Amino acid sequence: MIKVQGLKKWFSSNQVLKGVDLTVADGGVLAVIGASGSGKSTLLRCIDFLETPSEGRITLDEVSFDVKKARKQDVQYMRRHTAMVFQLFNLFKYKTALENVTEGLLVVKKMTRTQAVQLAEYQLEQVGLSDRMAYYPNQLSGGQQQRVAIARALAMDPKVILLDEPTSALDPEMIADVLSVIQRVAKSGRTMILVSHEMHFVYDISDRVMFLDDGLALEEGTPQEVFGAPKHERTQQFISRVNLNNNYVI
Amino acid sequence: MTVLFDFKLVFTQIPRILRYLPITLEIAAASTVFSLIIGFLVALIKIKKIRALSQIVSFYVSFTRGTPIIVQLYTTYYGIPMILQYINRRYGLNLNVNGIPPIVFALVALALNDGAYTSESIRAAILSVEKGQMEAAQSIGMTTFQTLKRIIVPEALVVALPSLGNAFIGMIKGTSLVFTCAVVEMTAAGRMMASRNFRYFEMYVSLAVIYWVITMVVSRLLLLWEKKLKCNERQVPGLDQSARAQEMV
Structure with missing residues (x-):
């Protein structure tokens, strides 16, 4: 279970997160929606300590700490047990698809090469890329790169997988491939926090939806509640602007 | 009457000069290794903006780039x-001031000089x-540390x-100045050989040919x-560009 309490983040004088609480049970999928600049990405990045949160408390299973007093091993614990899928994939440029996946297994998990390669091959097969293992990122399409990134994240067997707008940088034709991979991961019982603009997908895949507005979680509930009967005026505006029917069919 | 320009000598004396090639290459390689270490540390200090050290290295870079190499030597x-003498007097030690091998001076001067230049290329490369x-x-x-070693530095x-390679080539040529520190490498040895038959011009032509060939290689x-480093630009066996283009559409 992952729990975030009162998370605040300032970028110098600009407060981006104003005290966000969230809890995701094991196997749960929380989708964070909201307009650009509402703090969605920062929230994810704070959980993975790619940004240092300013205030709040983070609990992941048996480890709980005040972010202000986060020690090096707390940061390392969070990074080891969460895995991020980035909007721009961020695959290691000079490593093949296979090496991208084995890297963490070898260096962080200290697996033997044989074990690492075996697991990486399995993960790449799972995302449908068994014929692209020897390719470098620049030789892959965007959708393929993102699927490698998902395989890389999954191979680390994280407690929570964080997806930061995983399809925003993709051409429409490639989005479906990536979404179907994510959907399968969600169904496999992996705990997930997903930031996405694919509302139809969010509706399908998540069991909780959080609407973030200007650094505050204005509303949280099941997808049916948030999309069907939004309580807050800002949520209503946002939901009415995104057309649920005009999304890609998975 | 003797010939004005002894063309044959230019080539026949090359083997004798080449006996000093190892020392030239040793100085160049060792100074480059040290200069890379210095350059890397300086670059990290500048990138991390470590306060006190940052000012010291800025002074070092500015001073080194602002003075001729021969003056530094x-x-x-x-x-x-x-x-060393100061240390001896101050702490009552008895370090042998005259026992320092001349090559040490050359290495220190060349490494410090080159380190200042390469630090900028390394800094720019890391930031890129x-x-x-x-x-x-x-x-x-x-x-x-793992990130630095396995991802950032290789990239x-x-x-x-390219710029570090240029620096290394510059270093090979720079070794010709270390006679100022009493080190006998190719150029210094050549001058001494030429002083015996006064064929200075032939000697410098031979040296020029040797340096040129080395830097070309x-x-x-x-x-x-x-x-080799740009492995991702290599063609993958079986990668069909047209198929890929189709996928990208």
């Missing part, structure tokens, strides 16, 4: 013994690595290699290395 040659590469490494739990090397090797 002389200052090391006369300066290091002086520092996309932030996302580091974030990706961190997000899978790699430590800062920065691809960017820095080295730059060839560097190009091959660069190609």
Whole structure:
């Protein structure tokens, strides 16, 4: 279970997160929606300590700490047990698809090469890329790169997988491939926090939806509640602007 | 009457000069290794903006770039013994001031000189690595050191290699100045040989030919290395460009 309490983040004088609480049970999928600049990405990045949160408390299973007093091993614990899928994939440029996946297994998990390669091959097969293992990122399409990134994240067997707008940088034709991979991961019982603009997908895949507005979680509930009967005026505006029917069919 | 220009000598004396090639290459290689270490540390200090150190290295870079190499060689040659003498007097030690092998002065001066220049190329190269590469490494739990060693430095090397290679070629030629520190490498040895038959011009032509050939070979090797580092530009067996283009559409 992952729990975030009162998370605040300032970028110098600009407060981006104003005290966000969230809890995701094991196997749960929380989708964070909201307009650009509402703090969605920062929230994810704070959980993975790619940004240092300013205030709040983070609990992941048996480890709980005040972010202000986060020690090096707390940061390392969070990074080891969460895995991020980035909007721009961020695959290691000079490593093949296979090496991208084995890297963490070898260096962080200290697996033997044989074990690492075996697991990486399995993960790449799972995302449908068994014929692209020897390719470098620049030789892959965007959708393929993102699927490698998902395989890389999954191979680390994280407690929570964080997806930061995983399809925003993709051409429409490639989005479906990536979404179907994510959907399968969600169904496999992996705990997930997903930031996405694919509302139809969010509706399908998540069991909780959080609407973030200007650094505050204005509303949280099941997808049916948030999309069907939004309580807050800002949520209503946002939901009415995104057309649920005009999304890609998975 | 003797010939004006002894063309044959230019080539026949080359083997004798080449006996000093190892020392030239040793100085160049060792100074380059030290200069890379210095340059890397300076670059890290500048990037991390470590306060006190940052000012010291800025002074070092500015001073080194602002003074001629020959002046630096002389200052090391006369300066290091002086520092040793000072230490001896101050702490009552008995370090042998005259026992320092001349090559040490050469290495110190060349490494310090080159380190100042390469620090800038290294800094620029490290900064050119996309932030996302580091974030990706961190997000899978790699430590800062692991990230630096396995991701950032190899990627920065691809960017820095052309200018570092230039620096190395400059270094090979720079070794011809270390006679000022009483080191006998190819150029110094050549001058001494020429002083016996007064064929100075032939000697310098021979030296020029040798340096030119060495730098040509080295730059060839560097190009091959660069190609090897850019592994992602290699054609993957079975990668059909047209199929890929179709996928990208």
